[in-house]
Amino acid sequence: MVAQKSQGIQTLLEAEKEASKIVEKARSYRTQKLKDAQSEAEKEIAQLKQKNDQEISEFQKKFEGSQSKEQGKLDEGTKKQLDEIKKAFEAKDKQLVQKLLDRVAAVDPKPHPNLVKVE
Template sequence: MAAQQSQGIQTLLEAEKEAAKIIAQARQYRVQKLKDARSEALKEIEEYKKAKEQEFKAFESSHAGVNQEAQAAVDKETEAKLQSITSSYEAQKDAVVKKLLDRVVLVKPELHRNLKKAGQ
């Protein structure tokens, strides 16, 4: 009977060792699968980034002409307004300077209106 018990214990120990090996293999398999999944996900992310970057560049190139035309129109309008302002300045600067000098130089001394009321 002791031989049977020791043989049964030996069988159980061997089964336990076998189970531990199977569990270790399963853990290694799981770790490897996680690593593979991460690398696959990174590859997919890179491919997606490249695709979106190409899409953006295509969109940008197709709309670049519109932006350049709009910029040219704005620049032309700005230049026209600047010329208008400059010509207006040149035409009226002498008259404005004369008016300023007349106001400063030609002083007409008179009493303040509040002073007249008090003196009456």
């Protein structure tokens, strides 16, 4: 009877060892699958990032030229307007100074309308 119990215990121990091997194998399999999934996700992310960077680069190249053209047109228009303002100032500069001098020199000595004579 003791031999049977000993043999039963031995069988249980062997079954437990085998079960722990199976559990360990499953854990390592799961760990490997997680690592594989992570590396695959990193590859996909890198590909998407590269694709997006390429699209952005193409978009910038496409519209960069038009932006510099528009900036050139704006700069040219601004320069023309400044030249016109300078020419108008130079043409009417002397007239303005003369009008200011005439107004300063023209003195009309009369009392202020709000002045009240006090007796």
